[in-house]
Amino acid sequence: MAEVNPAEVSAILKRQLSGFEAEASLDEVGTVLTVGDGIANVYGLANVQYGELVQFEGGLEGIVLNLEEDNVGVVLLGPYRQVREGSVVKRTQRIASIKVGEGIVGRVVDTLGNPIDGKGAIEGETYEMPLERKAPGVIYREPVTEPLQTGIKSIDAMVPVGRGQRELVIGDRQTGKTTVCIDTILNQKEFYDAGEPVYCIYVAIGQKASTVAGIAKVLEDKGALAYTTIVAANASDPAPMQVYAPFAGAAIGEFFRDTGRPALIVFDDLSKQAVAYREVSLLLRRPPGREAYPGDVFFLHSRLLERAAKIIGNDKIAGEMNDLPDVLKDKVKGGGSLTALPLIETQAGDVSAYIPTNVISITDGQIFLTSDLFNSGVRPAINVGISVSRVGGNAQIKSMKKVAGTLKLDQAQFRELEAFAKFGSDLDPATLSVIEKGKRNVEILKQGQNDPYPVENQIAIIFAGSKNLLRDVPVDKIREFEKDYLEYLDAKHRDTLDTLKSGKLTDEVTDTLTSVAKELSAKYKNKD
Numbered sequence: 037m038a039e040v041n042p043a044e045v046s047a048i049l050k051r052q053l054s055g056f057e058a059e060a061s062l063d064e065v066g067t068v069l070t071v072g073d074g075i076a077n078v079y080g081l082a083n084v085q086y087g088e089l090v091q092f093e094g095g096l097e098g099i100v101l102n103l104e105e106d107n108v109g110v111v112l113l114g115p116y117r118q119v120r121e122g123s124v125v126k127r128t129q130r131i132a133s134i135k136v137g138e139g140i141v142g143r144v145v146d147t148l149g150n151p152i153d154g155k156g157a158i159e160g161e162t163y164e165m166p167l168e169r170k171a172p173g174v175i176y177r178e179p180v181t182e183p184l185q186t187g188i189k190s191i192d193a194m195v196p197v198g199r200g201q202r203e204l205v206i207g208d209r210q211t212g213k214t215t216v217c218i219d220t221i222l223n224q225k226e227f228y229d230a231g232e233p234v235y236c237i238y239v240a241i242g243q244k245a246s247t248v249a250g251i252a253k254v255l256e257d258k259g260a261l262a263y264t265t266i267v268a269a270n271a272s273d274p275a276p277m278q279v280y281a282p283f284a285g286a287a288i289g290e291f292f293r294d295t296g297r298p299a300l301i302v303f304d305d306l307s308k309q310a311v312a313y314r315e316v317s318l319l320l321r322r323p324p325g326r327e328a329y330p331g332d333v334f335f336l337h338s339r340l341l342e343r344a345a346k347i348i349g350n351d352k353i354a355g356e357m358n359d360l361p362d363v364l365k366d367k368v369k370g371g372g373s374l375t376a377l378p379l380i381e382t383q384a385g386d387v388s389a390y391i392p393t394n395v396i397s398i399t400d401g402q403i404f405l406t407s408d409l410f411n412s413g414v415r416p417a418i419n420v421g422i423s424v425s426r427v428g429g430n431a432q433i434k435s436m437k438k439v440a441g442t443l444k445l446d447q448a449q450f451r452e453l454e455a456f457a458k459f460g461s462d463l464d465p466a467t468l469s470v471i472e473k474g475k476r477n478v479e480i481l482k483q484g485q486n487d488p489y490p491v492e493n494q495i496a497i498i499f500a501g502s503k504n505l506l507r508d509v510p511v512d513k514i515r516e517f518e519k520d521y522l523e524y525l526d527a528k529h530r531d532t533l534d535t536l537k538s539g540k541l542t543d544e545v546t547d548t549l550t551s552v553a554k555e556l557s558a559k560y561k562n563k564d
């Protein structure tokens with residue numbers, strides 16, 4: 037056996053100790069006092085900030101929502117079986133945020149930005165975008181002037197939406213709210229193909245996982261996932277995840293908005309989010325107010341929807357935007373926009389309930405969908421009489437504006453007279469003509485699911501309807517006529533459609549449309 041040389045041993049020990057430096061890591065930690073129902077009360081986090089992420093033993097994260105004198109209330113973002121009384125909680129010094137980058141497009145993520153579509157980690161560079169962020173101030177905004185084409189005839193013609201606008205989609209259950217928004221996303225394919233994508237974000241709140249999977253499939257099949265991100269907090273996810281899902285979606289939208297690109301976000305739906313927020317608030321023992329919602333539920337929705345904006349075109353001013361995350365400082369570009377389509381579900385058409393009135397007053401207009409229209413076969417079931425868009429009119433392209441100018445009025449007159457017509461008495465020719473035209477316009481405005489129309493096609497058919505060129509076509513043949521008419525125009529008069537698309541409505545164009553409509557409608561007359 038070799039002899040142990042004490043000098044050698046001590047030399048080795050000395051060498052090892054010479055590199056040692058005592059380093060105490062200073063983590064601010066607290067301990068769990070109570071835990072239950074997705075809420076933990078924590079003692080000892082004296083310096084924690086409102087909205088900060090904290091980490092529990094085992095890695096579970098939570099957001100600090102209540103700051104009391106001797107403890108803080110934390111909502112837990114996941115299953116909390118491992119958390120017990122006495123568990124250690126660590127501050128992260130980070131406000132809740134989500135990692136966003138170009139790679140998030142085409143993915144399905146949860147509220148914290150973790151992919152849940154089984155396609156692996158988000159690729160490419162990512163930037164931390166805070167979930168809660170102050171909306172851009174007035175200096176950094178521009179009026180809404182560019183259209184956001186939804187591809188839905190009745191919306192683009194009568195309640196147009198502009199880029200940067202917030203337009204509420206409201207209606208009872210099963211009236212086609214989701215369909216309107218998904219079709220709008222599908223319609224952005226045209227812009228993606230043209231190399232100017234509108235980045236879409238679909239936020240699913242409190243829905244069945246199977247419904248979300250179905251929507252992802254539709255988007256994928258139609259090639260729309262190439263420019264869309266889905267943020268999902270399903271019905272089985274904890275309430276805080278559902279509360280924060282729209283904020284996560286807004287953070288993704290802001291990434292595109294602040295780098296100078298147009299984005300569109302759909303919140304499906306904010307009623308469910310409000311319910312989740314009520315649950316969290318009651319568990320945090322905040323005082324309940326009207327309908328047991330907490331007093332700040334208006335603030336919850338207004339601070340979220342204010343983040344939709346059209347940003348000023350000047351890069352320098354946009355770069356000084358308030359509350360801009362540091363990571364974006366050298367990437368900022370002006371001219372971007374975030375358009376929001378929040379959804380609200382009403383009960384038996386009652387728009388005067390608490391949450392519907394709140395969101396109606398926050399948004400720049402609303403699209404009402406009603407069950408009676410839906411059930412009578414008018415789909416999309418948009419009640420144009422009570423739907424409005426407060427800023428979208430400025431964003432409509434000129435040719436559409438001219439053609440659709442009288443449509444809303446015509447339809448209002450029609451609805452008024454339609455009631456008389458039910459009595460079956462003899463009507464004078466003027467009234468009859470209004471009614472006949474109105475009936476045809478109703479048919480024109482019908483549209484199938486997942487079938488958005490390019491704007492030029494919309495203008496062409498609405499032109500025919502509003503100029504009363506279809507009086508010879510029987511009402512039940514209008515949809516057939518529409519198909520023939522648009523196919524014929526596309527095949528023989530593509531240049532006319534292109535002129536319409538560019539916003540012009542020249543005499544030549546109107547002449548072409550009129551003669552084609554007359555010629556075709558004569559055929560329908562002869563058919564009978």
Ligand SMILES: Nc1ncnc2c1ncn2[C@@H]1O[C@H](COP(=O)(O)OP(=O)(O)OP(=O)(O)O)[C@@H](O)[C@H]1O
Pocket residue numbers: 207208209210211212213214215216381415416483484485
């Ligand atoms: N334009 C349309 N043409 C034909 N069917 C439609 C149309 N729009 C919606 N539908 C059908 O109506 C049903 C309800 O639509 P959708 O799920 O969009 O409504 P919703 O109001 O979002 O419902 P929910 O209350 O479940 O959120 C769906 O089965 C859909 O296929």
